Amino acid sequence: MFHGLSAFPLTPVKNEEIDEQSFERLILRLTEAGVDSLGVLGSTGNYMYLSQAERVRVVELAVALSGDTPVMAGIGAMRARDVLANAELAQGAGADALLLAPVSYQPLTEDEVFALFKAVSQHVSVPVCVYDNPRTTQFQFTPTLYQKIAELPHITSIKIPGVDGDLHHVKRHVGSLQEKLPENFPLGVSGDALAANGLLAGCSIWYSVIGGLFPQAALGITRAALSGNVEEAQRLSQRLQPLWDLFAVNGGSLRVIAAAAEILDLVETPCLPQPLLSLDGPGRAALARLIEELDLQ
Amino acid sequence: MFHGLSAFPLTPVKNEEIDEQSFERLILRLTEAGVDSLGVLGSTGNYMYLSQAERVRVVELAVALSGDTPVMAGIGAMRARDVLANAELAQGAGADALLLAPVSYQPLTEDEVFALFKAVSQHVSVPVCVYDNPRTTQFQFTPTLYQKIAELPHITSIKIPGVDGDLHHVKRHVGSLQEKLPENFPLGVSGDALAANGLLAGCSIWYSVIGGLFPQAALGITRAALSGNVEEAQRLSQRLQPLWDLFAVNGGSLRVIAAAAEILDLVETPCLPQPLLSLDGPGRAALARLIEELDLQ
Numbered sequence: 139m140f141h142g143l144s145a146f147p148l149t150p151v152k153n154e155e156i157d158e159q160s161f162e163r164l165i166l167r168l169t170e171a172g173v174d175s176l177g178v179l180g181s182t183g184n185y186m187y188l189s190q191a192e193r194v195r196v197v198e199l200a201v202a203l204s205g206d207t208p209v210m211a212g213i214g215a216m217r218a219r220d221v222l223a224n225a226e227l228a229q230g231a232g233a234d235a236l237l238l239a240p241v242s243y244q245p246l247t248e249d250e251v252f253a254l255f256k257a258v259s260q261h262v263s264v265p266v267c268v269y270d271n272p273r274t275t276q277f278q279f280t281p282t283l284y285q286k287i288a289e290l291p292h293i294t295s296i297k298i299p300g301v302d303g304d305l306h307h308v309k310r311h312v313g314s315l316q317e318k319l320p321e322n323f324p325l326g327v328s329g330d331a332l333a334a335n336g337l338l339a340g341c342s343i344w345y346s347v348i349g350g351l352f353p354q355a356a357l358g359i360t361r362a363a364l365s366g367n368v369e370e371a372q373r374l375s376q377r378l379q380p381l382w383d384l385f386a387v388n389g390g391s392l393r394v395i396a397a398a399a400e401i402l403d404l405v406e407t408p409c410l411p412q413p414l415l416s417l418d419g420p421g422r423a424a425l426a427r428l429i430e431e432l433d434l435q
Numbered sequence: 436m437f438h439g440l441s442a443f444p445l446t447p448v449k450n451e452e453i454d455e456q457s458f459e460r461l462i463l464r465l466t467e468a469g470v471d472s473l474g475v476l477g478s479t480g481n482y483m484y485l486s487q488a489e490r491v492r493v494v495e496l497a498v499a500l501s502g503d504t505p506v507m508a509g510i511g512a513m514r515a516r517d518v519l520a521n522a523e524l525a526q527g528a529g530a531d532a533l534l535l536a537p538v539s540y541q542p543l544t545e546d547e548v549f550a551l552f553k554a555v556s557q558h559v560s561v562p563v564c565v566y567d568n569p570r571t572t573q574f575q576f577t578p579t580l581y582q583k584i585a586e587l588p589h590i591t592s593i594k595i596p597g598v599d600g601d602l603h604h605v606k607r608h609v610g611s612l613q614e615k616l617p618e619n620f621p622l623g624v625s626g627d628a629l630a631a632n633g634l635l636a637g638c639s640i641w642y643s644v645i646g647g648l649f650p651q652a653a654l655g656i657t658r659a660a661l662s663g664n665v666e667e668a669q670r671l672s673q674r675l676q677p678l679w680d681l682f683a684v685n686g687g688s689l690r691v692i693a694a695a696a697e698i699l700d701l702v703e704t705p706c707l708p709q710p711l712l713s714l715d716g717p718g719r720a721a722l723a724r725l726i727e728e729l730d731l732q
Contacts, residue, residue: 154516186513217484217708218708218709244478244571244686244711246711247686253712254710257709273542276573389542390541392541412514413547413550414547415544
């Protein structure tokens with residue numbers, strides 16, 4: 139399942155409860171579009187804002203609707219005890235793989251992060267993807283730590299942050315990571331704006347935010363990149379530059395994608411759990427125009 | 436209660452459950468030493484690692500043992516819904532005041548933080564202290580936001596990060612904040628290494644990590660500073676420079692203070708919830724020597 143487009147849907151709320159109807163609508167939109175896998179309870183799925191019971195429910199709903207499309211579920215939590223419980227519950231609810239970021243309040247040390255992944259690797263029966271997201275975790279992985287963790291049982295992919303720079307530079311970076319990892323270890327790229335080059339540089343999967351709302355747009359980039367069509371993949375990605383710009387000025391993709399789902403009436407307004415607020419004012423108006431101009435779907 | 440030394444104890448665990456016996460020992464150590472208030476469920480109290488039920492229990496235990504010493508309790512959570520629930524539960528358990536940091540997974544915007552404090556201020560009946568800790572929250576307060584939040588009902592103090600520099604500089608910084616705030620609004624300093632100058636510069640309270648384990652050392656600095664004895668307060672603080680250095684190289688005070696409590700057999704080893712690990716190896720040995728050499732108590 140660690141190949142192609144992994145689509146990360148929102149977990150919309152309505153009056154601060156999970157909006158199951160809207161969530162199901164989002165999942166069906168993705169499976170109908172033919173995404174390669176689903177990534178529920180990722181950062182876009184607001185896993186850190188949900189209770190244990192809410193997380194289980196999200197996995198259950200996704201698994202029930204996903205048909206043949208594999209489902210990966212985020213299990214990150216502040217406390218190792220809760221990470222292990224989340225892993226068990228997600229597996230029990232039918233998740234095909236787990237996604238784990240070294241979430242922190244007190245930023246973690248390398249020893250702490252390794253011990254956490256080791257404990258999880260001894261506890262699970264499905265594949266685990268390492269989630270490297272320094273912006274939300276305040277933790278910087280080193281290539282050496284990637285290597286140590288990738289040697290643990292059940293650790294099957296790493297979701298790396300987007301790599302900036304031209305394709306030559308990105309290839310060098312991805313190549314240097316691959317040298318440290320087991321052969322054919324599937325690296326996955328995140329950071330949608332940089333995903334095309336990430337795939338062209340040798341990542342085999344795109345853990346994608348826009349894939350969770352605009353699967354056609356993301357599939358276009360993914361298919362072009364994975365078939366080696368550099369020009370077409372980069373053209374399709376550059377076409378979305380105004381969207382990448384909105385992500386950049388709004389502290390990441392979440393508030394923008396939530397506003398887009400609201401604008402398209404795919405979810406209720408507001409769909410984010412408080413205190414998070416989706417885009418409003420001129421930014422929201424610009425986004426509405428963009429969705430139309432770029433025919434995002 | 437927003438005056439003098441506010442001591443922030445650890446919440447020790449034992450086999451990943453709250454170690455009630457050790458926690459009670461820590462609380463009694465503080466009340467017997469005569470600290471001016473207790474700050475339970477602060478960063479040192481590992482609030483973000485505890486379940487709602489565990490948090491209630493901590494407040495109950497502290498209130499039951501604190502006698503006349505007022506108790507402030509941390510209520511921060513990722514989700515506004517949980518912050519409000521924590522506020523209600525802490526009040527119900529007898530907390531005299533609440534402490535709230537704008538905790539995040541997705542770093543918050545200024546609008547989101549203001550809305551959160553506004554909601555809490557409308558929900559509570561006891562004083563609320565704003566907790567400004569950019570290292571753990573990834574949020575930078577501005578003086579203007581301090582001002583807006585301080586005007587809300589029930590907002591009664593701000594716990595500011597330590598201000599580096601000489602006393603003249605710290606006085607200018609604290610003075611410029613005070614100009615923006617209501618008259619006699621109690622600013623509290625944190626960042627133990629910089630606390631002496633913070634108090635000398637006009638902060639009225641020290642929200643103190645070492646105060647939670649070494650109350651005598653912290654009371655000495657507090658009493659000297661608040662009686663205007665610049666030389667003595669700075670001398671007592673400089674004496675602890677090797678401890679401040681250990682904090683600096685270990686990603687903050689928590690892992691060092693936890694190791695100190697373990698070394699002194701005031702708690703079980705390990706006393707931190709996983710994945711957090713207290714100091715080990717040469718750092719732990721150096722700390723053990725320091726405790727003895729400085730006669731910390």
